[in-house]
Amino acid sequence: AQSVAQPEDQVNVAEGNPLTVKCTYSVSGNPYLFWYVQYPNRGLQFLLKYITGDNLVKGSYGFEAEFNKSQTSFHLKKPSALVSDSALYFCAVRDITGGGNKLTFGTGTQLKVEL
Amino acid sequence: EAGVAQSPRYKIIEKRQSVAFWCNPISGHATLYWYQQILGQGPKLLIQFQNNGVVDDSQLPKDRFSAERLKGVDSTLKIQPAKLEDSAVYLCASSLIPGTANTGELFFGEGSRLTVL
Numbered sequence A: 001a002q003s004v005a006q007p008e009d010q011v012n013v014a015e016g017n018p019l020t021v022k023c024t025y026s027v028s029g030n031p032y033l034f035w036y037v038q039y040p041n042r043g044l045q046f047l048l049k050y051i052t053g054d055n056l057v058k059g060s061y062g063f064e065a066e067f068n069k070s071q072t073s074f075h076l077k078k079p080s081a082l083v084s085d086s087a088l089y090f091c092a093v094r095d096i097t098g099g100g101n102k103l104t105f106g107t108g109t110q111l112k113v114e115l
Numbered sequence B: 001e002a003g004v005a006q007s008p009r010y011k012i013i014e015k016r017q018s019v020a021f022w023c024n025p026i027s028g029h030a031t032l033y034w035y036q037q038i039l040g041q042g043p044k045l046l047i048q049f050q051n052n053g054v055v056d057d058s059q060l061p062k063d064r065f066s067a068e069r070l071k072g073v074d075s076t077l078k079i080q081p082a083k084l085e086d087s088a089v090y091l092c093a094s095s096l097i098p099g100t101a102n103t104g105e106l107f108f109g110e111g112s113r114l115t116v117l
Helices: none
Strands: A003-005 A010-014 A019-021 A024-026 A033-038 A044-050 A056-058 A064-068 A073-078 A087-095 A102-105 A109-114 B005-007 B010-013 B019-024 B031-037 B044-050 B053-056 B065-068 B075-079 B088-095 B112-116
Touching: A003 A087, A003 A102, A010 A019, A019 A109, A024 A073, A033 A064, A033 A073, A044 A056, A044 A064, A044 A073, A073 A087, A102 B044, B005 B088, B010 B019, B019 B088, B019 B112, B031 B075, B044 B065, B044 B075, B075 B088
Parallel strands: A010 A109, B010 B112
Antiparallel strands: A003 A024, A019 A073, A033 A044, A033 A087, A056 A064, A064 A073, A087 A102, A087 A109, B005 B019, B019 B075, B031 B044, B031 B088, B044 B053, B065 B075, B088 B112
């Protein structure tokens, strides 16, 4: 089965500093990887995805993610964090086994950006 | 473009009562999903429909949960009878049918928060 792991429950960073939210994956075949963000009392919003091609993927709100096949990682990054980036971030992998098309999510990482 | 609509946003019930949630997907999206998100955890797929057929319901507790998608558009998720551990946010999502033109992105609604007392 496809799976992703987010090793950090929480990440704290000062505003203006770079941020990294970690994700590792375990898949059979080519991975389709996603990052979603969830603000309090809201649904999940799509940030970016890796399907194929460049290992550095650019997404919404200045976020990017680096796909590393040798380390089976897909870390989310942003060069300069904002207080408004504080939210819950989920890594996900596409699972098409059995003819389905579901996303399997990690446990989430709470990002807190402080002044 | 209108997003995924869900109702109600919040529901409080006592254990052993029943509850129903409604979802209207993005127009043209043939695939609809119900996820359960328990506080502090990632969303877990309960059921996936393609048009009005079930693709995956392997993690749906069928003794108390049921879902339907009549006419291949709107969907309802029902819990009867509810247990304390059903307290969670129920997220509905939709997507295009998987294929070479669909990279698997899901679009989520705001969720329905259920509290079982």
